[in-house]
Amino acid sequence: MQDWQAFKQQWETACDSIAERSDLEKLKVELLGKKGAIAGLMGQMRDLEPQERAAFGKEVNGLKDYFTNKIETISQALENKQLQASLAEGSLDISMPYTRIPRGRLHPVSIVRRQLEEVFISMGYQVVEGPEVELDLYNFERAGIPADHPARDMQDTFFVDVQRLLRTHTTAIQTRVLEAQSNNLPIKVVCPGKDYRRDDDDATHSHQFSQMEGLVVGEGITMGDLKGTLELLAKRMFGESRTIRLRPSYFQFTEPSAEADVSCFACGGKGCSLCKGSGWIEILGSGMVHPNVLEMAGIDSSKYSGFAFGAGLERIAMLKYGIEDIRNLFANDLRFLAHFNRFE
Amino acid sequence: MQLSINWLKSYMDLSDITPAILRDKLTSAGLEVERIEQGSPATGLTIGLVLTCNPHPDSDHLKCTTVDVGSTVLSIVCGAPNVAAGQKVIVAMDGAVLPQIVIKKSVIRGQQSEGMICSLSEIGVDASMQSEAQLAGIEVLSKDAPIGGDPLAFLGLDDTILEISLTPNRSDCYAMWPLAKEIGAILDRPVTLPDCEGAADIGGPTSLKVASEAKGCPTFLGKVIGSVTLKPSPDWIVKALHSYGVKSINNVVDISNLVMLETGQPTHFYDKDKIPLRQITVKDNIAADYTALDGNTYSCTPGDLMITTGDKLIGFAGIMGGDDSKILDTTTGIIIEVASFDRVHIRRTSRRLGLQTEAAVHYQRVMEPLTPYKAMDRCVALLLQYADAKEIEATAIYGIKPSGELKLLTDEKFHNKLLGTNFSLEEITDVFRRLDFKPVVKGSQVELTIPSYRSDISIQPDLSEEIIRLLGFENITSTLPVLVSKEGGLSLDQKKREKIKDVLTGYGLQEVINYSLVNRSFINHPTWELGEAVELANPLSEERRYYRTSVLPSLISTALYQLDHYQDEFALFEIGDVYYEPMEKQERLSIILSSNVDLSLWQKAALQNDFYRIKGMVAGVLSELGFGQNRVFFKENIEQSEYFHPGQSAAIYLDKTFLGVCGMLHPKLEIVKQAGALGAAELDLSAIFSAKASAIRYQPIPRYPGIQRDLALLIPQSQSAGALINAIYKTGGKLVEKAEVFDLYTGKGVPDGQKSLAIRISYQSYEKTLVEAEIDVLTNTIIERLQRDFQAQIRS
Numbered sequence A: 001m002q003d004w005q006a007f008k009q010q011w012e013t014a015c016d017s018i019a020e021r022s023d024l025e026k027l028k029v030e031l032l033g034k035k036g037a038i039a040g041l042m043g044q045m046r047d048l049e050p051q052e053r054a055a056f057g058k059e060v061n062g063l064k065d066y067f068t069n070k071i072e073t074i075s076q077a078l079e080n081k082q083l084q085a086s087l088a089e090g091s092l093d094i095s096m097p098y099t100r101i102p103r104g105r106l107h108p109v110s111i112v113r114r115q116l117e118e119v120f121i122s123m124g125y126q127v128v129e130g131p132e133v134e135l136d137l138y139n140f141e142r143a144g145i146p147a148d149h150p151a152r153d154m155q156d157t158f159f160v161d162v163q164r165l166l167r168t169h170t171t172a173i174q175t176r177v178l179e180a181q182s183n184n185l186p187i188k189v190v191c192p193g194k195d196y197r198r199d200d201d202d203a204t205h206s207h208q209f210s211q212m213e214g215l216v217v218g219e220g221i222t223m224g225d226l227k228g229t230l231e232l233l234a235k236r237m238f239g240e241s242r243t244i245r246l247r248p249s250y251f252q253f254t255e256p257s258a259e260a261d262v263s264c265f266a267c268g269g270k271g272c273s274l275c276k277g278s279g280w281i282e283i284l285g286s287g288m289v290h291p292n293v294l295e296m297a298g299i300d301s302s303k304y305s306g307f308a309f310g311a312g313l314e315r316i317a318m319l320k321y322g323i324e325d326i327r328n329l330f331a332n333d334l335r336f337l338a339h340f341n342r343f344e
Numbered sequence B: 001m002q003l004s005i006n007w008l009k010s011y012m013d014l015s016d017i018t019p020a021i022l023r024d025k026l027t028s029a030g031l032e033v034e035r036i037e038q039g040s041p042a043t044g045l046t047i048g049l050v051l052t053c054n055p056h057p058d059s060d061h062l063k064c065t066t067v068d069v070g071s072t073v074l075s076i077v078c079g080a081p082n083v084a085a086g087q088k089v090i091v092a093m094d095g096a097v098l099p100q101i102v103i104k105k106s107v108i109r110g111q112q113s114e115g116m117i118c119s120l121s122e123i124g125v126d127a128s129m130q131s132e133a134q135l136a137g138i139e140v141l142s143k144d145a146p147i148g149g150d151p152l153a154f155l156g157l158d159d160t161i162l163e164i165s166l167t168p169n170r171s172d173c174y175a176m177w178p179l180a181k182e183i184g185a186i187l188d189r190p191v192t193l194p195d196c197e198g199a200a201d202i203g204g205p206t207s208l209k210v211a212s213e214a215k216g217c218p219t220f221l222g223k224v225i226g227s228v229t230l231k232p233s234p235d236w237i238v239k240a241l242h243s244y245g246v247k248s249i250n251n252v253v254d255i256s257n258l259v260m261l262e263t264g265q266p267t268h269f270y271d272k273d274k275i276p277l278r279q280i281t282v283k284d285n286i287a288a289d290y291t292a293l294d295g296n297t298y299s300c301t302p303g304d305l306m307i308t309t310g311d312k313l314i315g316f317a318g319i320m321g322g323d324d325s326k327i328l329d330t331t332t333g334i335i336i337e338v339a340s341f342d343r344v345h346i347r348r349t350s351r352r353l354g355l356q357t358e359a360a361v362h363y364q365r366v367m368e369p370l371t372p373y374k375a376m377d378r379c380v381a382l383l384l385q386y387a388d389a390k391e392i393e394a395t396a397i398y399g400i401k402p403s404g405e406l407k408l409l410t411d412e413k414f415h416n417k418l419l420g421t422n423f424s425l426e427e428i429t430d431v432f433r434r435l436d437f438k439p440v441v442k443g444s445q446v447e448l449t450i451p452s453y454r455s456d457i458s459i460q461p462d463l464s465e466e467i468i469r470l471l472g473f474e475n476i477t478s479t480l481p482v483l484v485s486k487e488g489g490l491s492l493d494q495k496k497r498e499k500i501k502d503v504l505t506g507y508g509l510q511e512v513i514n515y516s517l518v519n520r521s522f523i524n525h526p527t528w529e530l531g532e533a534v535e536l537a538n539p540l541s542e543e544r545r546y547y548r549t550s551v552l553p554s555l556i557s558t559a560l561y562q563l564d565h566y567q568d569e570f571a572l573f574e575i576g577d578v579y580y581e582p583m584e585k586q587e588r589l590s591i592i593l594s595s596n597v598d599l600s601l602w603q604k605a606a607l608q609n610d611f612y613r614i615k616g617m618v619a620g621v622l623s624e625l626g627f628g629q630n631r632v633f634f635k636e637n638i639e640q641s642e643y644f645h646p647g648q649s650a651a652i653y654l655d656k657t658f659l660g661v662c663g664m665l666h667p668k669l670e671i672v673k674q675a676g677a678l679g680a681a682e683l684d685l686s687a688i689f690s691a692k693a694s695a696i697r698y699q700p701i702p703r704y705p706g707i708q709r710d711l712a713l714l715i716p717q718s719q720s721a722g723a724l725i726n727a728i729y730k731t732g733g734k735l736v737e738k739a740e741v742f743d744l745y746t747g748k749g750v751p752d753g754q755k756s757l758a759i760r761i762s763y764q765s766y767e768k769t770l771v772e773a774e775i776d777v778l779t780n781t782i783i784e785r786l787q788r789d790f791q792a793q794i795r796s
């Protein structure tokens, strides 16, 4: 009579002592292989009486299934152990520095320009540029500043010759747009670009700077439209809670003219060093396009009206980022430029 | 413009208005107040009479005084050399706070001192406002100073000055009278100015003849006052002048200065005995040397407006009078000159001479045509009152008196339409009343009489501005323009430029912006030659004389700056315009790369910026814009510019259009000596923008397997791999999907003058599975071509 209990116990013990995959393979052959112990038991069946075979076979098959499962479980456990060991071996010091991915950035003036352009493009404005070496005609005459006008002194000019100069304001682009589109109204443009004035460079003055001016001409354009547009601009550029204040001013290109202040984004209007205690920051000049300027471009000023505004890009960048010296924007020191490095 | 509050008070009631409120009101009406300045900040001062003055027993230079300050008599030790008994002086009492010191009773070398006798400097008066004598010692007040009174009030130092920044259209406000009128309009209160209209209409027949032979002098008034008495000015004139930083000299000279401050009209007084000819003519055709009132000799040239009598020069018109006809202590009678001169002439002459006198500054502003007449009236009235003017002759007049006042008709509709407001006719009429535009309502309109000093007002929008600045911008309701909608956005070229910026920043490049104006050395060697640089006629310095003709030199100097500041790793780009005569403009992109950029120090990983990397950047930018390698060609750089290594740079072509240069900078450049090999490029963006990009065309992913063949070749050094690859594409036809170099080697094992090149050709058909034998035949055809055209040898 076969002692099933002893057989199972014997092989159970053998299985439990396995620590290496090679031992497991060897055991698998000894137990389940063609000449293994289970096969040996099967061989004994031939010597049995036919009525005993069924019960015997059932026992053997039960043992076979049992040990097949057992060995598979042990195999998985061994595999898992091996994986854990190799993971442990492959662990890194994740505190070591990363590989630098070189990142480039735009110049802060370009960043500000893009932001402004985006605001106006979303309102349906075209972006128009013009030449920096400009004709007196477009820079002064057509902007309402004839020869010997005292305002020419305010904008000390780099001249090339009698007719040509370096653009002193982006108004020169506007006068070109007015001329080019006088028969294709309405006009709705912003004009960004570099300007030049004969100023000595210091912390707040630069002989080269950038502006963006806007111009809208059509039927029934009012100063209310200007105010609403500037309000929207202030909110988009400096935050939703900003308000604006208009103050009377004077520009040859516009009448009436107004200086626009935005409520201080540093202190919210309470008064601080940025706004010099006033709660307001002067941000741009604006006004209703002077009828003479329209007429010079061939636009009927009794039918059409328009507004214009302009802001200095360096000035906005300086206010926005707290830059105290405009020369920083032209020195291109990488340690300075590295600050302007993220999505806003 | 400086505004004396005390002076302003003589014209209007300001008792309920503080300087701060006045500042806010003026600023919001367009007269921006930049600063408020108090006269003297000192406290605890009183006027005293020096009763006795004796030497200090223990000092050579100190004196012991007794001073009557009204309520009591103080003992004061004083070190001033000029102190003497009988003087009226400024006494700082015990506890007085002066700018530099707080006064305390003390004992000075054994003598009691209960206060201090002050100089003007000690109470905070600027040295420029004082005479030599005043600077040297204590201030001696005039005899009429009240003992125990306030010395600051007595001296006019209790005043507050507002510094107002005026816009050019309101140059009328550079004079007290129009400024007072303007403030009256802003505050809506009455203004009473001295009434002297017609004061100059007196006088007997005159022997004086005035004339102008110059176009730049439309009006010239002359008047002989045969007898005047020179004496000190009355106190109010001294104070008024003082508040504008003008020193009092004597009554006659002071009147001339005062009238300029009041009316904005410069006047000139000549000693009548120095112009015996009684004939004054303005000329502009004289070339001569001339000694002016300041004692300096200047040369006048044709075009300068000159005042002459007979053949004699007596002044640069509107700038400075002559030395030999000026008012002296001996003067007994005067000739008054009041004229209008063209501001352009005055500006030109005063700039050339470097003489920016007060008069010249006034003349360079827009002046109303009636001021000469107003100023003459005022001069005569003041001379009668304060200088015993007698023997007055009638005014000699050159020019026609302008009619002056402009009439305008307006209504509320125009202004509401322009401003986007809802004002009534009554509201706007009230604004015009405040401005003294004398509104008369005529039906639905109002007629205005614009005063002559408001020469800035001529059209309806000028009136709109007056309305809105006095009623306030808060009356405007914010709206947005309602227009036929047009498409907004960037132009195609602008979009391409932004794309390039994004691609380059993605490559790790930092954008920079340099000055466009450069010195000679930047334009001597442009990246490539196109023409003469645009040169400024009036540069500020040699450093900024030319508009740049290439961007790369600026970028090189930016790179040098980084080296100077210990930044030896950089990758920079700049996009900017260049100009060439005559008015040729190109937009350029320039790049500069340091030789290495460290990626990880501990892993010893770095980006190597060699020729092939800058070439890759250029090809990458062009590819992003739609110009693939079938259209972009890197050819030998025959420009041989100063900037590039001749053997490590390439001229870049798009189809047949020259785009620019890329490669390694020339080893002789300072930057290369300092920083090692540097990659750089300059591209003509205008040419790139105007080229038509290839469209995206979809091609199905191949369904059949491809075949690869590797060739190992030896070719002469002089043959270019690029040309060889092109030949493979041409010979192989459409079955050649790709041909690329995977090894380049010279040196050991390779014969001199040869290079070893390994090339992988990938064959691909979109129609069938390729047969090996067919590909062998094609490969052999390619090899034959390479052997024939490139002297290639197959290496086993």
Ligand SMILES: [Zn+2]
Pocket: A264, A265, A266, A267, A268, A269, A270, A271, A272, A273, A274, A275, A276, A277, A279, A280
């Ligand atoms: Zn603030």
